[in-house]
């Protein structure tokens with residue numbers, strides 16, 4: 001059983017703190033690493049794969065420090081986010097290069113096995129430069145799998161894939177998880193993570209924001225206060241009506257925007273009460289728009305929760 005332990009890990013680049021005192025255990029099965037762009041997902045994955053040392057804290061595989069540890073590298077496979085494939089190599093050569101690097105006793109057989117696993121045998125003689133996005137992803141996957149690692153790390157593997165390629169990769173990862181491998185993939189899309197991961201770790205602005213199964217993460221996200229920008233025929237009267245109702249918690253009349261800013265704590269009640277209150281008072285609602293539906297704000301709520 002392979003467990004990657006991230007213990008009080010920080011990583012900085014000059015003045016930029018990419019990862020800030022994160023502690024997570026990655027256990028067998030599929031874990032989704034969820035977070036907006038720039039959250040520190042790639043940095044974490046690079047430390048787990050031994051590409052990068054932590055500035056502080058420890059990243060270990062079954063108790064052994066991963067950085068500069070050849071034994072650990074043999075048990076880890078990485079599918080990087082970058083398209084750093086050698087276009088002139090054919091698929092087979094590309095996968096075999098990693099088999100040779102790993103010093104496998106029979107690199108040829110290992111290459112064929114890995115190509116078979118990702119169903120790329122038929123296209124293995126074509127140069128990587130002619131592959132579609134999904135095929136590249138699969139051949140990178142074959143390269144990461146060639147040494148049969150217990151830990152498989154994938155950085156944004158679904159980026160740019162069409163639905164069919166996505167399904168195919170999901171199936172493959174599910175199989176890897178069922179085989180008892182420790183699989184971790186990063187994504188900034190909750191739905192993607194939801195479909196595949198039995199466990200989710202959320203990273204925001206370098207910090208560990210939440211963890212649990214997707215039900216728990218969804219609940220945390222939908223229970224957060226929702227902010228709205230409202231314009232009406234009488235903002236002041238509407239504010240007075242809303243403030244008396246428990247569905248709101250914060251209200252602000254914004255003279256520059258000529259609008260009312262509302263923080264709704266009970267989303268369903270708010271959606272019901274707002275039109276009713278306006279109707280009762282003869283107020284016309286002109287604009288009701290959510291002002292914080294960006295992924296960033298959803299995630300930052302999790303950090304402060």
Ligand SMILES: Nc1ncnc2c1ncn2[C@@H]1O[C@H](COP(=O)(O)OP(=O)(O)OP(=O)(O)O)[C@@H](O)[C@H]1O
Pocket residue numbers: 013016017018035036037038039040041042043044156
């Ligand atoms: N080599 C580096 N030098 C300087 N800053 C870096 C370096 N690598 C990452 N960073 C910074 O660290 C922060 C986290 O970046 P990281 O790539 O880990 O995030 P991410 O969650 O993977 O985002 P994305 O999905 O956009 O790649 C960002 O602010 C990024 O600019």
